Amino acid sequence: MPDRPRRIPEATVTRLPIYLRILSELGGERGATVSSERLAELAGVNAAKVRKDLSYLGSYGTRGVGYEVEYLLFQVSRELGLTQDWPVVIVGVGNLGRALADYAGFTSRGFPVVALIDDDRSKIGTEHVGLTVQPVADLPRVVVERAVTIGVVATPPGAAQEVTDRLVSAGVTAILNFAPTVLTVPEGVSLRKVDLALELQILSFYQQHRESAPSASPARRT
Amino acid sequence: MPDRPRRIPEATVTRLPIYLRILSELGGERGATVSSERLAELAGVNAAKVRKDLSYLGSYGTRGVGYEVEYLLFQVSRELGLTQDWPVVIVGVGNLGRALADYAGFTSRGFPVVALIDDDRSKIGTEHVGLTVQPVADLPRVVVERAVTIGVVATPPGAAQEVTDRLVSAGVTAILNFAPTVLTVPEGVSLRKVDLALELQILSFYQQHRESAPSASPARRT
DNA sequence: GCATGTGAATAGATTCACAGCG
DNA sequence: CGCTGTGAATCTATTCACATGC
Structure with a gap:
C-alpha cells in the first residue's frame, strides 16, 4: 500500500x-x-x-x-485534480475577457467556460462563443446551477475587489485575477494572479541592470 | 553618499x-x-x-x-528602470496578441507597442491600433530601427521557440512568453512567462485538495 | 549497471525582535 | 516615542551525493 x-x-x-x-x-x-x-x-x-x-x-x-x-x-x-472538469465563470467581457473566452485551451483542458458576466449595459445580452453575457446579479444562480468553482476576474481594477467578493459569496472557492489590483479573499479561498504590467516591469528591472551587472538575469527557462 | x-x-x-x-x-x-x-x-x-x-x-x-x-x-x-521607455514588439496577432496590443496599460506605463508581427498571410498588412502587421522577416530591421528591447511571444506553442530565437538574434534581450511551451534562451536574455492553463491547473490542485486538507490553500493575497 | 528516491548540505526567503535614530 | 533598518532565527526550496532496488 x-x-x-x-x-x-x-x-x-x-x-x-x-x-x-x-x-x-x-x-x-x-x-x-x-x-x-x-x-x-x-x-x-x-x-x-x-x-x-x-x-x-x-x-x-x-x-x-x-x-x-x-x-x-x-x-x-x-x-492536479484534472480527472474532473472545473467549470469556470469569466467576469469582465472586455478585450481580455473575450480573448480568454475564445481561448480554446481553457475548455479543452478541463476548464469549461460556462458563463460570461459583465455589468456594462451595452454588453449584457450579447453573445460570445455561444454564451450570453449576464449581469453580476445572476452570479449566485449561475454558480449554483452550473457548479462553478473557479472565477476569472478580468474587470478594470476598480471593480475587481467587489466582483471577487460577489464571486466568493456566491460560492466560488478559487479566483484567477487578471486585474492589476491586490485582491483579498477569505481564508480557504485560493487566489492566483496574472499581471501583465508587473511582468513587464520585472523585465524592465533586468534590462536596466543589464550593463552594470552582466549576470544579473533572472531564470533562463520557463 | x-x-x-x-x-x-x-x-x-x-x-x-x-x-x-x-x-x-x-x-x-x-x-x-x-x-x-x-x-x-x-x-x-x-x-x-x-x-x-x-x-x-x-x-x-x-x-x-x-x-x-x-x-x-x-x-x-x-x-525598476521605469524612468525610460522600453519599446515592445508583439509576435503573434491572434486573439491574445490583439488583446495585448489593445491593452492601454502597456503603452501608457512605459512599454509602447511599436510593432506587430505575424507570419499568417491573411494577417500581414492588416491594421491594429495604428500598426500594420509585419512578417517575421522584418524583425531584424524593426528591432534596430525602433530600439526594441522586449519581445512578447503570443504565438501558438509550435512556433514559440523559433520566434524566440529570431527575436533574440535580432537583438531583443527580454522575452515575455504567453505560449504554453517551455522556452530556452541564451545566457543573458531575461525570460518571464504567463501561462493561463498552468494557473488554472494550480487552482485545480487546491480545489482537489480542499476537502481532504482544510488549510492547504495557496497565498491568500496578490 | 543504472536511474530512482531520499537523507544531508546548502542556498534563499521570510519572519522575528530589537537596536538605532529622527 | 515610533518606525525604520537589520542581524539572527526560522522556514522553505534547491541541490548534492549515494544507498537502494529493479
Whole structure:
C-alpha cells in the first residue's frame, strides 16, 4: 500500500503542470519511459528537483529504468485534480475577457467556460462563443446551477475587489485575477494572479541592470 | 553618499512593481508619508518584508515617521528602470496578441507597442491600433530601427521557440512568453512567462485538495 | 549497471525582535 | 516615542551525493 498523505510543497505544485504538459507531448507508445534527466531537460530544471517533486506524489518510477510516461501522466493528472472538469465563470467581457473566452485551451483542458458576466449595459445580452453575457446579479444562480468553482476576474481594477467578493459569496472557492489590483479573499479561498504590467516591469528591472551587472538575469527557462 | 551596489534578491524584484502600484495609488499631497505597516497591509504582505525589500534600494525612510510617498515612488521607479521607455514588439496577432496590443496599460506605463508581427498571410498588412502587421522577416530591421528591447511571444506553442530565437538574434534581450511551451534562451536574455492553463491547473490542485486538507490553500493575497 | 528516491548540505526567503535614530 | 533598518532565527526550496532496488 503506497503511503499517500505527504504534504506537497507549493513550489512543487507550480511545477506539476509543466511536467504534465511535457509528458503529454512525449505521449509515445504504450510502455514508453522517460528518465528524470530527460524530463528535467525538457522542463528546464534540475534532475534532482524533478525526482524530488515526483516523489511527493508517490513512488512511481522504476530504478534503473525511469518513469512510464502514460502512468506518470495519469498520476500527475490525478494529483492536479484534472480527472474532473472545473467549470469556470469569466467576469469582465472586455478585450481580455473575450480573448480568454475564445481561448480554446481553457475548455479543452478541463476548464469549461460556462458563463460570461459583465455589468456594462451595452454588453449584457450579447453573445460570445455561444454564451450570453449576464449581469453580476445572476452570479449566485449561475454558480449554483452550473457548479462553478473557479472565477476569472478580468474587470478594470476598480471593480475587481467587489466582483471577487460577489464571486466568493456566491460560492466560488478559487479566483484567477487578471486585474492589476491586490485582491483579498477569505481564508480557504485560493487566489492566483496574472499581471501583465508587473511582468513587464520585472523585465524592465533586468534590462536596466543589464550593463552594470552582466549576470544579473533572472531564470533562463520557463 | 548612499552606497548603491547591493544585489537585489529576485523575490524582492517581483514585489517592487506591487509597491510601485500602491504608492502611485496613494499619491496624495506633497510630503505625505506611509509606514511599512500600511504599505504591507495594502500589498498583502508582512511589514518586515516591506522594510527589508525597500532597504535593498537604499535608506529611503525616516525612523519614527515612515516613507515619503512621492520620493519612494521615484526611487522604486528608478530601480525598476521605469524612468525610460522600453519599446515592445508583439509576435503573434491572434486573439491574445490583439488583446495585448489593445491593452492601454502597456503603452501608457512605459512599454509602447511599436510593432506587430505575424507570419499568417491573411494577417500581414492588416491594421491594429495604428500598426500594420509585419512578417517575421522584418524583425531584424524593426528591432534596430525602433530600439526594441522586449519581445512578447503570443504565438501558438509550435512556433514559440523559433520566434524566440529570431527575436533574440535580432537583438531583443527580454522575452515575455504567453505560449504554453517551455522556452530556452541564451545566457543573458531575461525570460518571464504567463501561462493561463498552468494557473488554472494550480487552482485545480487546491480545489482537489480542499476537502481532504482544510488549510492547504495557496497565498491568500496578490 | 543504472536511474530512482531520499537523507544531508546548502542556498534563499521570510519572519522575528530589537537596536538605532529622527 | 515610533518606525525604520537589520542581524539572527526560522522556514522553505534547491541541490548534492549515494544507498537502494529493479
